[in-house]
C-alpha cells in the first residue's frame with residue numbers, strides 16, 4: 001500500500017506558502033529513470049519541499065510509493081496534431097489522479113487542443129483530484145478559472161510564441177494575476193531562493209522550482225557557459 005495523500009480538497013491548502021520541487025529529467029538525460037526521480041523526490045522532501053511536481057505515469061508511481069507529499073502530476077506528450085503537450089487528454093489526466101496525483105497539471109494555453117478544457121477539468125474533478133492550469137498569459141488564466149480550474153500556474157510563459165520571452169521569471173504576469181484576484185502558482189525559471197521568496201511576496205499561493213534544484217545537467221550548462229571566454233588571459 002503506497003503512502004496516502006491527504007483528502008483532495010485539502011491538497012492545495014497543504015501547499016500554501018510552500019516550495020514544490022519539480023523532479024523531471026529531460027529526454028536523453030542520464031537521470032531519466034523512475035528510481036532516480038524517486039530519489040530526487042526524497043532529497044527534495046528532506047530539504048523541506050512541501051510538494052512534488054512529477055512527469056509521467058512511471059515516475060508518479062515510483063514517487064507515490066516512497067512519499068506521502070502531495071504530487072502535481074502531468075504528462076508530456078508530443079503529438080503531431082497539436083502543440084499542447086502538458087497532459088493533453090482526459091485519459092492521461094485521470095490516470096495520473098488514479099496513480100496518486102492529488103493535483104493534475106493541464107495545458108490551458110489557447111492553442112488548438114485535442115479536448116475542450118472544461119471537459120478535462122470536470123474529468124479530473126470526478127477522479128477526485130484538483131486542477132492546476134498551466135498558462136502563459138493573463139487571458140488564458142481568466143479562461144481557465146472560468147472553465148473550473150482550481151488554480152493557475154505561470155509554467156508556460158515563454159513557451160508559447162505569443163507570451164513574454166524572458167530569461168528569468170515573468171514578474172509582470174505574477175503582478176497581473178494578483179491584480180485580477182486569481183489564485184496562482186509561480187513556476188518557470190525561478191532559479192534562486194531570493195526569487196522564490198520574491199514570488200511568494202507577490203502573492204503566489206506556492207512556488208514551483210525545477211531545473212535549479214533537480215537538473216544538475218542543466219545547471220552545469222549554466223556554469224560552463226558562464227566560464228566560456230571568462231578565463232584570465234594573464
Ligand SMILES: CC(=O)N[C@H](C=O)[C@@H](O)[C@H](O)[C@H](O)COP(=O)(O)O
Nearest residue numbers: 022155159188189190209210211212
Ligand atoms: C515549460 C515546461 O515544459 N515546463 C515543465 C513543466 O512541468 C518543466 O520542464 C519545468 O522544469 C517546470 O515547469 C519548472 O520550471 P523550471 O525548471 O524553469 O524551474
